[in-house]
Amino acid sequence: MKKQYVVIGLGRFGTSVARTLVEQDADVLVIDKNEEKINDAMHYATHGVQADATDENALKSLGIRNFDVACVCLGEIQSSIMAALICKEQGIDLVVVKAQSEVHAKVLYKMGVDKVVFPERDMGIRVAHNLLSSNILDFIELSDDYGIAELEAHAAWVGETLIDLDFRKKYGLSVIAIRHGETDVNVNPLPGDRISAGDVVIVIGSEEQISKLEENK
The missing domain is CATH 3.40.50.720 (NAD(P)-binding Rossmann-like Domain)
Structure with a gap:
């Protein structure tokens, strides 16, 4: 509904x-x-x-x-x-x-x-x-077309590494941080870092690219 x-x-x-x-x-x-x-x-x-x-x-x-x-x-x-x-x-x-x-x-x-x-x-x-969007927690506008979005980790991402998910190749987005809980923030994460349940993934890119990620989550 x-x-x-x-x-x-x-x-x-x-x-x-x-x-x-x-x-x-x-x-x-x-x-x-x-x-x-x-x-x-x-x-x-x-x-x-x-x-x-x-x-x-x-x-x-x-x-x-x-x-x-x-x-x-x-x-x-x-x-x-x-x-x-x-x-x-x-x-x-x-x-x-x-x-x-x-x-x-x-x-x-x-x-x-x-x-x-x-x-x-x-x-x-x-x-x-x-x-x-039920997945996008916040959006910071950097320009008319680009911004930073905080996204709740989707179930399909849990346990996967950033290199497995390959946000850059699939969506043209760069992952700039992963937040675990309220205070633990992994800034500039490595390709081998894994996403856990409850994580927040912070990406930067165009609004169009962010929308594409949300539609295909």
Whole structure:
């Protein structure tokens, strides 16, 4: 069953996230107070509703608890915090929120928000890419086309060496580190190093190459 996504707030960032999710064949509900933005969203979103995202009853009536992922993209800090709190209280598994400042981010994390993003650091298309993939943990943009991705070791990689997997030949990617647990990081691993269950493999390459690896994992 496909995951259900809700994007709250249709500024430039929220619109970018929603469009990218839909382009990847995801089911997306968009919510915004602005009727014109909702009307525009109906050209690309699965569903669109004009509503105040800080109104708990309004979100409950939309069945917000049935969604797997919520991306709160509101520009006003108080509204952002209220909407995020409602999403968490309704039991949504993954709540991602756009933050305006480090203080805003700290408040959100203390509330239990799962991930905080900054528009100037995380383009909406990258955030959507991360949400859609169960394997990519994080993506750091180096340029318009290239980046560094952290990937959970797939079952097929466990017990294999880097030379066996040959990421460079198959995908054009370079493995720059392997993380074992939270603190043990093998920087610039050797071809004979093996991947263990639970490892995180850190690769560098183009977004296209990283997507190809994810599709063929």
